[in-house]
Amino acid sequence: MRLATYQTRKTCILYDAERLCDAQGSPRIAPEHFEPDHWRTRGAVLGEAPGRGSSVFIDPADLSTDNAWVLRPYLRGGMAAKVSRKHYLWTGLERTRAFREMRLLAELYLQKLPVPRPVGACITRTQLAWTGALITVRIPQARTLADRVMESSADTALLERVGSVIRRFHEVGLDHVDLNARNLLIDAKDNVWLIDLDRCRLRSPGRWQSANLARLGRSLARFDRASDMVMADIQLGYRNLPSTP
Numbered sequence: 001m002r003l004a005t006y007q008t009r010k011t012c013i014l015y016d017a018e019r020l021c022d023a024q025g026s027p028r029i030a031p032e033h034f035e036p037d038h039w040r041t042r043g044a045v046l047g048e049a050p051g052r053g054s055s056v057f058i059d060p061a062d063l064s065t066d067n068a069w070v071l072r073p074y075l076r077g078g079m080a081a082k083v084s085r086k087h088y089l090w091t092g093l094e095r096t097r098a099f100r101e102m103r104l105l106a107e108l109y110l111q112k113l114p115v116p117r118p119v120g121a122c123i124t125r126t127q128l129a130w131t132g133a134l135i136t137v138r139i140p141q142a143r144t145l146a147d148r149v150m151e152s153s154a155d156t157a158l159l160e161r162v163g164s165v166i167r168r169f170h171e172v173g174l175d176h177v178d179l180n181a182r183n184l185l186i187d188a189k190d191n192v193w194l195i196d197l198d199r200c201r202l203r204s205p206g207r208w209q210s211a212n213l214a215r216l217g218r219s220l221a222r223f224d225r226a227s228d229m230v231m232a233d234i235q236l237g238y239r240n241l242p243s244t245p
């Protein structure tokens with residue numbers, strides 16, 4: 001992983017130059033790759049990601065040997081969407097949520113924490129605002145913790161691993177501001193992954209750690225009547241020494 005920027009008049013891309021440069025060192029990724037329609041018109045959309053309904057799974061084809069990427073435009077939900085769904089106030093390139101999430105993912109990925117490998121972030125600037133999108137590598141055959149809990153296929157061992165993975169992220173200082181049962185993914189080998197690092201940041205230990213866990217508890221309560229027991233197993237894994245894979 002080696003991050004580099006590539007700027008045109010209105011757009012700026014922060015991308016993994018280790019994997020997305022041609023032999024001359026020029027980027028092979030361009031602004032259009034961050035537009036869902038680019039992939040739709042080519043029949044390269046593999047599916048819509050669950051959630052806010054704006055992310056798509058795409059086939060990068062000759063851009064990469066990865067099986068699939070996830071393209072997520074930055075969009076507002078709820079009341080805030082009434083102002084603008086996709087425009088965010090410009091306060092500087094490095095302050096955009098897209099660039100911040102890209103850099104944070106790269107940092108955690110390099111520390112061998114279980115996050116999806118980031119591919120690139122692209123922002124387009126208008127006078128006062130930016131719009132943007134992020135691409136990550138899709139974790140194959142991943143299902144959300146919410147799904148696993150709902151179908152009662154999350155045993156104690158898995159839940160303890162969820163807790164120990166959260167603990168590993170907390171040890172490096174990651175405050176996941178939206179730690180919910182849909183942002184924890186479980187792959188076919190029952191490995192646990194953390195996704196959706198929008199607005200997250202690294203900070204020193206504090207009350208945010210228990211706030212993260214409390215948020216996860218509230219999220220699980222929406223999917224499972226026995227969420228207290230689920231949380232007890234997660235807490236157990238969290239309190240024990242974190243396991244490293």
Ligand SMILES: Nc1ncnc2c1ncn2[C@@H]1O[C@H](COP(=O)(O)OP(=O)(O)O)[C@@H](O)[C@H]1O
Nearest residue numbers: 049050051052070116136137138139142182196
């Ligand atoms: N790298 C990834 N690999 C596999 N699935 C993913 C990946 N990123 C996102 N998803 C799926 O897409 C859903 C939504 O993605 P997420 O990044 O959480 O965006 P949001 O919550 O803003 O819609 C996730 O719950 C997950 O099911």
Ligand SMILES: [Mg+2]
Nearest residue numbers: 051182183196
């Ligand atoms: Mg999410």
